[in-house]
Amino acid sequence: MLPVIVVHGGAGHIPRERSEKSMSGVCYAARAGYSLLQGGASSMDAVVEAVIQMENDPHFNAGRGSVLNVKGDVEMDALVMDGKTLASGAVSAVRNIANPVQLARLVMDKTSHACLTAEGASKFARAVGIPEVSQESLITEYARMRWTKNLAPDANPVESQMGKMGTVGAVAVDREGNIACATSTGGMLNKMEGRVGDTPCIGSGGYADNQTGAVSTTGHGEAIMKVTLARLILFHMEQGQTVEAASDVGLAYMKSRVGGLGGVVTVDPQGGWGARFNS
C-alpha cells in the first residue's frame, strides 16, 4: 500500500507573523517523514523523524522553542507508540535534551518500561549516550518574551497561552500496514514545575493500534486527559466511524463535556487520514 504520514504543529491561534514559518516547518517535517516511508522505512521511523524536525525548528513548542514553566525553565514531555505491538515509550518533565521524542523511543526500545520521568529520564539519556544540551540552547527569544510578559502584574494568562497551545505530532502508516504515532511538547506556558500534561500519557497524547488506526493530539492538555481523547477517537473508529467523523465526535465531546479545545491528526489502517480541530 501507499504509505501515509500526517503531521501537526499545534492547535490554537497562531500570530500572523509566525504562521508562514509554522506552515513551512510542518511541510518540511512531513516531507522528511514521507521520504523515509518512500524508502521503505517503518512508520515509527517516519513519525520520529518528522517530530525531530519540528523539535529542532524554533517555531514550535517542542524541543528548541518550548514554552517556559513558571520558573523560566524548559521541561518537556514526549510519547511514541507502535501499533503492531502496542508498545510505547514516553518521557515526562525531561530537561536539557534536544529531542525528547528520540529519548521516548529509546525508553520503548531499550527498557522494559513505558515511561521515565524527570531526573530518572536524564540518567537514562546519559546511559544511552544522548548528549546533554544547555537549557539556553532550547530557549528562544520569543519564548523568553512571552514568559516575561506573563510575569507582568496586568498579564492575562489566557491570552498568554494563545498562539502556542501546541505540541507537535505525527501519525503514519507504512508500506507493511504498520501504524505509529509520536507527540512532543514543551507543555503549557507558566506551568508549575513538574507539571505533566496529556502528551506522555498513553491514550491522551496519542495512541496507535494496527487494528484501528492512530491519533496524535494537541490542545488543552488537562481537557484532553479528562476524555482520554486519542483512545476515545479510536473507540469511535472501532464502532465503524470514519477517521474524520470519529475525530470530530471526539473533539465535540471534549468541548461539550469539559469545555476543551484542541486538534488531532488521525489515520486508519487503509491510509485514510484526517486533521481536525475545534480551536
Add this chain to the structure above:
Amino acid sequence: MLPVIVVHGGAGHIPRERSEKSMSGVCYAARAGYSLLQGGASSMDAVVEAVIQMENDPHFNAGRGSVLNVKGDVEMDALVMDGKTLASGAVSAVRNIANPVQLARLVMDKTSHACLTAEGASKFARAVGIPEVSQESLITEYARMRWTKNLAPDANPVESQMGKMGTVGAVAVDREGNIACATSTGGMLNKMEGRVGDTPCIGSGGYADNQTGAVSTTGHGEAIMKVTLARLILFHMEQGQTVEAASDVGLAYMKSRVGGLGGVVTVDPQGGWGARFNS
C-alpha cells in the same frame, strides 16, 4: 441510593504467611471508606480514605511497604479521579511522602494541572504543608529483603515480582450518585529510577465517570497501559455490558493481545460492582 465502595490490595500471588494480614488490611480500608459514605461523605472522600489506610499498612505495595527501585529507593505513583467533573489529580515518582493519594487529590483540588512529577511534586507538597517523611520510614524489612534477594547473581526477577504485583485502589458511588476512583503504588520491584507505570496515567491506572462507572486497576503496569485498561472496561460498559462482563472482557483482551495479567475493581452508577482478575 445505598452507597458502595470496593477496594483492592493488589493482584498476583500472595505468600500464605502474608495473606491473612493483606485480607484484614483490605477489610479495614473498605470499612473506613464505607463508614464515611454512610455518614454522607462524597465518594472522593471515601476512596481517598480507603487508600490512605492501605498506604499506611506495611503489607501493601503503596506508601509504607512500597517496593524498592533498582537503587533501593522508594518512588511512588498515585491517581484520583472525580466522575462528576472528570477532573483528576496524580503524582508520579514522588519521594518522602507518607500518602501519595492525598497529594494526588491536592493536585486536583489546588492546581490547574492533572499531574505533578518527581521534585516538582515534592515542592508542591511542601507548599501545601504536607510533611516530608524519611525514606526509612517507608521501607519495611520485607521490602528490603526482597530487594536484596533480587540483587543476588542467581536472582529470578520474574519470581521476585511475585507476591506483590500490586498497587492498591478503590472505587465508590456515594448517596448522591457521584462516582470516584483512587489508586496508589510503589510500582515494580527493581524498576529504573524515574519509571512511571500505569497508576498515575488516567485511563490506565483508573478512570471515573458518573455517566458510566469507575475502575481502579492493578497488575503489570506496562501491559495495562498498552490497552488503557480502565477506560477500555468503561467503553464496554457504555456498550451495554455489565460490570462483571466488561471487566472480564477487558482483562481477557489484555491477556490475549499483550500477555498481561492483572485485576480490577469496578462500579456502575446504580451501585453494581465487581472485583475481577486474571492473575
